[in-house]
Amino acid sequence: MSAADAENPLVKGLERLPVHPTVLVIFGATGDLAKRKLLPALYNLAHEGALPERFHLIGVSRRDKANEDFAGEADKAIRSFSRREPDDKVLSALLAEVKYVPGTFDDPAVYTALKTELDAFDAAAGQPLNRAFYLSTAPEFFPVIVEALGTAGLTESAGQSEVRVIIEKPFGTTLAEAQDLNARVLSVLDESQVFRIDHYLGKETVQNMLAFRFANSMFEPLFNRNYIDNVQITAAEDIGIGTRAGYYDHAGALRDLVQNHMLQLLTLLCMEPPVDFSADEVRSEKVKVLHSIRPPHRDEVFRAQYGPGTAAGEDVAGYLQEDGVPAGSHTETYAALRLHVENWRWAGVPFYLRTGKRLARKVTEIAVTFKPVPHLAFGEEGSVGVRPNQLILTMQPNEGVSLSLGAKIPGNRMRIRPVNMEFLYGTAFMSQSPEAYERLIMDAMRGDATLFTRNDEVEAQWRICDPVVRRWEDEPEQLVQYPAGSQGPPEASELLLGDHVWRAI
């Protein structure tokens, strides 16, 4: 065996593994996402010494400007949005050689100019650098850019270097669109080069679900239809749509949160233990869960819209009164679903998902309700009585795990009431979590796709949601209105089975 085949003996024990020298190209580099998230994430990675030893940044977007002007804008964006106060020296070193390529994404000249800059960086480094293209643009440009990169020969790797493409959300707005986008992207790139962003997966809280499930032996034996009665997944927001009417009115709650983020939470909760934590093993297990879910029937879904109401003591407008929302819009701001994971482990357990804007509180949680005890030896008179155990995994606002247990009320009678055993991650780890985008950008540059959505995964998500989206679009009805700041529409309880009730938000 030659040394070249052997493992690098120096990486053992290092927290930050080496990343091949890389040029990151951001398409849409002057946009909102780039300014608020991507550029600040790059700065924080630079600050921590986490970027590859050679790292270059190229911005591409429409308006004409000089390299220095783009660097100036990036500097301003980083100073406004970085989670830590920037160190002037690191910031200016990061932006010292930044390049900017102006032009429209369908113009071949953009890619010729881009190639010139990329080749110049390779020449200066004396080696082909990895190329990571980040598509932070409106979704209609995703296929345009990928195809233009292919035509310009920019998707082929040279020597030891790699070419990777990171694609923002949304990945299609229907199943057909997602399939078409996959086909176009994969006609140019290999799946291993494609990194579809679902920034939820970059959150520590979401990754902690894997640790919770697969690093603890005490819960796993109970995680099945024999012990679990039902599961509720809630992603509630207290805010309205703000200034995003243009985007939101086309999307709606189902596309905005259910098709991607909430189905991710569901698959992480339901998946079988993977053989290892490699990208494909983990994602294959998640896809199996999605394949076990059929699209919900008409009586298994519910949509609504927020009407005027009160939030934090102030009167607030209803959805139809928000700036930019078309009169009579049928877009849902609340969606609830009952899903069934029809496999050996979960058959018969209902999974209730709900999300909405302008609800009473901001909370993202998974509540797992266990079956009641088979026989109760003591009476319940004079107390709330024995309630089924609940395991609550909270993602927001306070990441933690809590377990409700029955306990005896002090006194000379055997009276029981539920009490909570609570764990808050914030008390056990005091370090600040990195932003989701920091983790995701590094993983993509390193080529680790575990926290990105695979082609079959995104299509499987769409297969579940697409019939609902289409039915809702084909049957524009007057939506039920719930008062802003409330628990949501009471009618959403109709899809709950038996004596199930929604948890208070």
Add this chain to the structure above:
Amino acid sequence: MEATASSRTTDGVWRERDTTPAAIEEAIRRLLNEAHAENASYVPARVMNLVCIVDKEWSGEIANRLRRVGRHHPSRTVVCAVEPRRTTLDAVATVAGPAETKPGDFAVLRETVLVTCGPQHLARLDTIVDPLVVTDLPTMVWSPHGHPEAVDALRGMSQIVLLDSVSEPDVGEALRRAADLAGELYVVDLAWLRSTPWRERIAATFDPATVREDLRLLSSVAIRHHPDSAAAALLLVGWLGSRLGWELSPLVSRGGAAGSRVGTAHARRQDVKLTLDADATMSVPGLAGVALESASGRALRFDRGEGGLRARYRHRQRGHEDVEREWTILGASRGEAGILGEGIRQALLRDPTYGPALEAALVLVR
């Protein structure tokens, strides 16, 4: 530092002269209960216990250093301040939380116990400290002003010891002490952490398969370090030696304490020349630069620079033109507060390469 609205805290304080560990323990429990009763959002932090043994006259400075560590702060800090000729224990216990909490949010409480004790307490310090730490949490001991007998007394009740070999006058002694402690406890040596960015950079340089071969061809390693930071340089060489399977032998000192150490390591293919130079111009502890050369004609050096490390690469090959390149590897200096914070964070991790690097470094100073 001026208190801003967001950094203002509410403190529950208890103090007693000539007290006992049992009374202190009871007081902390009461302060925690009171804080929780006052505001249900307050929860005790449960990261770990940090036990610091300090000289009374410098205890303020240590408290400042810990405050600056900020975000990696452990849950309960027990400071034992040693005062000459003292025979009794005085104690101050503080439970502090942010003055303002948002409804529905939680706020972590910080528990600090300051015990003023005398030198004769140190040999049995465990009997004072044990009741004061939170059980079932890892306990880390840090004794920045010496007092080895106190650290020894706490060996049985702690799992981690924090050291800074660069602050010891005799580097050989410092490394031997670390090795002795490493037999029983997990050692976090700040001198080792000072070498981390350099180790990461060297590992990254040789990561591409095409240059990995050069690791076997290394012919020279030269390190420049702060005059007091030979320990960090020795650990870096020890790391290279242990990872690459070099046979090491003691280095020879030249030019006194602030001078240099030179020697040779035997790699499988050839000898590696080792040079450790003190750099008197360096104002902060740690390493100033690393230069590596290989028998294939490649030379690479990293030096501290603006906004990161300045890297220089040169390749000389017979019959070819020399290739030279220079670039910056981005990264902010962590500063002394950053290093201490990193040390506390490392207490929860386990680096499998430190032990072998320390063993190898010991050979260099034998």
